[in-house]
Amino acid sequence: MGQRVSRTDFEWTYTEEPHASRRKVILEKYPQIKKLFGYDPNFKWVVSFMVAIQFAMLFVMRDRSWGVTLLAAYCFGGVINHSLMLAIHEIAHNLAFGHARPFANRLFGFFANLPIGLPVSISFKKYHLEHHRYQGDELIDTDIPTYIEAKLFCTTVGKIFWVMLQPFFYTIRPLMVNPKPPTLLEFVNLVIQLVFDVIVAYFFGVRVLLYLVLGSLMAMGLHPVAGHFISEHYMFKKGFETYSYYGPLNWITFNVGYHNEHHDFPAVPGSRLPLVKKIAPEFYDDLPQHNSWSAVLYDFIMDPDIGPYARIRRRTVGLTS
Numbered sequence: 079m080g081q082r083v084s085r086t087d088f089e090w091t092y093t094e095e096p097h098a099s100r101r102k103v104i105l106e107k108y109p110q111i112k113k114l115f116g117y118d119p120n121f122k123w124v125v126s127f128m129v130a131i132q133f134a135m136l137f138v139m140r141d142r143s144w145g146v147t148l149l150a151a152y153c154f155g156g157v158i159n160h161s162l163m164l165a166i167h168e169i170a171h172n173l174a175f176g177h178a179r180p181f182a183n184r185l186f187g188f189f190a191n192l193p194i195g196l197p198v199s200i201s202f203k204k205y206h207l208e209h210h211r212y213q214g215d216e217l218i219d220t221d222i223p224t225y226i227e228a229k230l231f232c233t234t235v236g237k238i239f240w241v242m243l244q245p246f247f248y249t250i251r252p253l254m255v256n257p258k259p260p261t262l263l264e265f266v267n268l269v270i271q272l273v274f275d276v277i278v279a280y281f282f283g284v285r286v287l288l289y290l291v292l293g294s295l296m297a298m299g300l301h302p303v304a305g306h307f308i309s310e311h312y313m314f315k316k317g318f319e320t321y322s323y324y325g326p327l328n329w330i331t332f333n334v335g336y337h338n339e340h341h342d343f344p345a346v347p348g349s350r351l352p353l354v355k356k357i358a359p360e361f362y363d364d365l366p367q368h369n370s371w372s373a374v375l376y377d378f379i380m381d382p383d384i385g386p387y388a389r390i391r392r393r394t395v396g397l398t399s
Contacts, residue, residue, distance in 0.1 A: 080234025083385035087285065088222070089313055091390050095213035097196050097320070097341040104342065104358050111343065111357055117176040118347040121332075125165045125174070128158050132193035132376045139289045145256075151289045155193075155329065156297030163198065164332045166349075170203035173347040184263060188270050195291035197271040200263045205252050205386050210344055213311075214319065216393040220252040221311065227251075227384040237379045240386060241297040242305055250310065274275065303327060305371025308378045310337045312388045315366040319390040323368040324355075338362055 105111060135155060139147060166187055168174065175182040187199035196343065205220050212218040227247060231240035240247070252258075279287045298304050309323050323335035334350035339354040340363065346354060355362050368374050378384050 081382050083232045084382050085385060085387035088387055088389050088391040091392060101342045104361055108358050111354060114350045114353055115174045115345040118349045120221060121174055128162055129193055131160055136286055139286050140282050147285055147289050149343045151293035152296045155289055156293035157303055159194050159294040160297040162190050162194055164334050165197050166202055168332055168348055170206050172342050176212050188267060191271060192274050193276060193290055194294045196294060197267040200267045204258060215392050215394055216391050218256055220255050222389050223386040224251060224254060231386055234379060237385055245295045245298040302372045305374045306334055309368045309371055309374040314391060318366050321366055323370055323371060325369060327371055338365055
């Protein structure tokens with residue numbers, strides 16, 4: 079099964095998550111960063127263009143073989159759909175139409191969700207905002223692997239399967255760690271998505287629908303763009319729990335690689351996160367950072383010092399953000 083990881087527990091800390099305090103310090107020195115808050119008016123057009131591409135691909139993929147379908151899903155459709163998932167991440171922060179228009183953001187989230195094939199928009203928002211506020215919290219932050227995951231996937235081969243199964247764990251982990259009753263908007267998201275999927279299957283065939291769904295699932299697993307799942311918060315250097323990546327894949331992922339900047343200033347849209355680093359470089363240049371998401375995946379799998387246990391966790395009692 080390959081080499082076992084050296085860690086046998088998470089890295090426990092009794093300090094608060096670092097981003098709220100750093101945000102305060104940065105704003106005291108650079109109050110002009112507040113001018114970056116708000117939404118990007120170009121965002122909706124970029125997302126609409128990506129959705130249109132996937133709609134066009136329904137016609138392109140209609141008469142293709144299974145081999146071509148799977149290859150296109152992994153190399154092209156999955157990349158577009160992963161980018162749309164990160165668009166949903168932006169929408170969860172109300173960065174499509176601003177905080178003054180929350181319902182417009184939710185409606186646009188339904189639209190961006192369509193090519194993904196699985197209803198994720200509303201459920202993602204419900205848990206993701208808590209990840210920001212309670213980063214590392216043992217009971218609230220569902221971004222952290224469970225003990226079951228860490229114990230089962232503790233070898234090199236095990237980590238390969240764990241990375242491949244990321245979509246599964248991101249789906250079931252919230253239900254195990256921090257279950258919440260479904261909301262009305264989640265049902266709406268589900269119904270809209272099911273209607274769209276049925277339409278695609280009826281007019282284009284089940285294989286074309288699977289081009290969308292399998293592309294989404296594969297691009298969340300062992301795929302270069304999925305490297306950000308590992309790079310963002312897994313502890314590659316002791317004591318550091320958030321890492322940025324400044325490479326070219328930010329161009330198709332709404333700058334999610336600027337992850338320290340994003341957690342420090344979640345009200346800044348992805349298109350402006352490079353300006354945060356430009357304004358306050360001394361707060362980011364010396365932090366550990368990644369140069370390649372593919373290298374992150376390789377190092378995570380092959381390095382026995384890194385694995386699902388390589389996360390900083392906090393006790394729930396007595397800590398606020």
